[in-house]
Amino acid sequence: MQNEKSVIDARILSPGSLAPQLTIVIPAYNEVESLPVLAKEINDVCEREGISYEAIVIDDGSKDGTFECVQRLSAADPRIKGIQFRRNCGKAAALSEGFAHSRGKFVITMDADLQDNPAEIPSIIKMLEDGADLVSGWKKKRYDPIHKTAPSKLFNAVTGRVAGLKLHDFNCGLKGYKSEVVKSLDLYGELHRYIPVLANWNGFKVVEKAVEHRPRQFGVSKYGWARLTNGMFDLVTLVFLHRYTSRPLHLFGFVGLLFSTIGFLILAGFALLWAITGEGHVRPLMLMGVAFMIVGVQFISIGLLGEMINHRMADRTHPVARTAGL
Ligand code: UDP
Numbered sequence: 001m002q003n004e005k006s007v008i009d010a011r012i013l014s015p016g017s018l019a020p021q022l023t024i025v026i027p028a029y030n031e032v033e034s035l036p037v038l039a040k041e042i043n044d045v046c047e048r049e050g051i052s053y054e055a056i057v058i059d060d061g062s063k064d065g066t067f068e069c070v071q072r073l074s075a076a077d078p079r080i081k082g083i084q085f086r087r088n089c090g091k092a093a094a095l096s097e098g099f100a101h102s103r104g105k106f107v108i109t110m111d112a113d114l115q116d117n118p119a120e121i122p123s124i125i126k127m128l129e130d131g132a133d134l135v136s137g138w139k140k141k142r143y144d145p146i147h148k149t150a151p152s153k154l155f156n157a158v159t160g161r162v163a164g165l166k167l168h169d170f171n172c173g174l175k176g177y178k179s180e181v182v183k184s185l186d187l188y189g190e191l192h193r194y195i196p197v198l199a200n201w202n203g204f205k206v207v208e209k210a211v212e213h214r215p216r217q218f219g220v221s222k223y224g225w226a227r228l229t230n231g232m233f234d235l236v237t238l239v240f241l242h243r244y245t246s247r248p249l250h251l252f253g254f255v256g257l258l259f260s261t262i263g264f265l266i267l268a269g270f271a272l273l274w275a276i277t278g279e280g281h282v283r284p285l286m287l288m289g290v291a292f293m294i295v296g297v298q299f300i301s302i303g304l305l306g307e308m309i310n311h312r313m314a315d316r317t318h319p320v321a322r323t324a325g326l
């Protein structure tokens with residue numbers, strides 16, 4: 001939790017003040033030049049469309065005076081609020097903090113670097129009003145260098161297949177949500193890339209919208225090549241947690257059984273050979289059989305440990321969508 005000083009305008013965040021229709025959550029890491037332009041663009045669009053809003057900028061440990069900029073913006077317009085992290089915690093942490101403070105019926109996230117266009121806000125809200133729970137932006141025409149767009153295509157294809165949700169662009173910063181979706185998300189590390197997957201698994205209706213994407217005007221991108229490999233590791237984690245958290249023995253037990261069966265068959269073969277011919281030399285294959293048996297038993301034990309941990313710690317609440325007569 002941040003200290004009192006780092007949250008601007010506790011007055012506005014205090015309970016009792018009227019909740020706005022929309023909360024805009026903006027993670028910002030060294031984006032001092034972009035923020036004033038972005039604040040003005042958001043204000044112009046929302047004023048024109050009559051949308052009541054609050055914008056929460058989460059300064060993710062910037063070193064360039066981003067937070068001082070947010071303080072100035074907030075002093076001039078109390079709808080703009082800021083939270084400052086003491087160090088760089090990552091985009092997922094920034095979004096998560098913004099979500100926790102959001103009060104709007106709808107929540108829209110957008111990058112601070114002006115690559116996302118606030119002009120998309122009204123149509124995203126319309127889609128949410130028309131029944132979508134999550135509107136995920138799709139940078140159909142993308143203004144990024146090839147070393148970003150090519151890995152990104154691969155990432156989207158793999159994620160879509162593994163997660164069972166077909167989207168062109170999982171990682172777009174511009175997304176719209178019904179409030180209940182963001183309140184249900186548990187983000188950490190770099191899991192922000194998989195928000196649509198998590199929401200979809202939780203039974204929310206996820207739709208995609210082609211959005212305008214603009215070249216970066218100020219500053220530099222905060223991500224490099226490692227994004228692709230890290231992203232794939234995160235996907236493995238996610239799928240594992242999703243499928244097997246509540247039944248670890250199903251996975252570990254299966255692998256363990258496979259190993260022990262192969263090990264057992266090898267050793268049984270040698271036992272038979274010994275019984276028939278009396279030959280009892282230690283062979284490399286025999287050692288492999290023993291190793292397989294041991295590994296197999298270990299896997300099964302890990303699965304059982306998982307079941308024990310699960311039995312004690314599992315969250316047995318269920319995602320209730322609606323109730324009637326309760
Ligand atoms: N960002 C952040 N923390 C980080 C890295 C990025 O809050 O550790 C913010 C960044 O300021 C920007 C958004 O996340 O508003 C997207 O980052 P970036 O533009 O660098 O990503 P790209 O558009 O190159 O994919």
Ligand code: MG
Binds near residue numbers: 111113115221
């Ligand atoms: Mg960007």
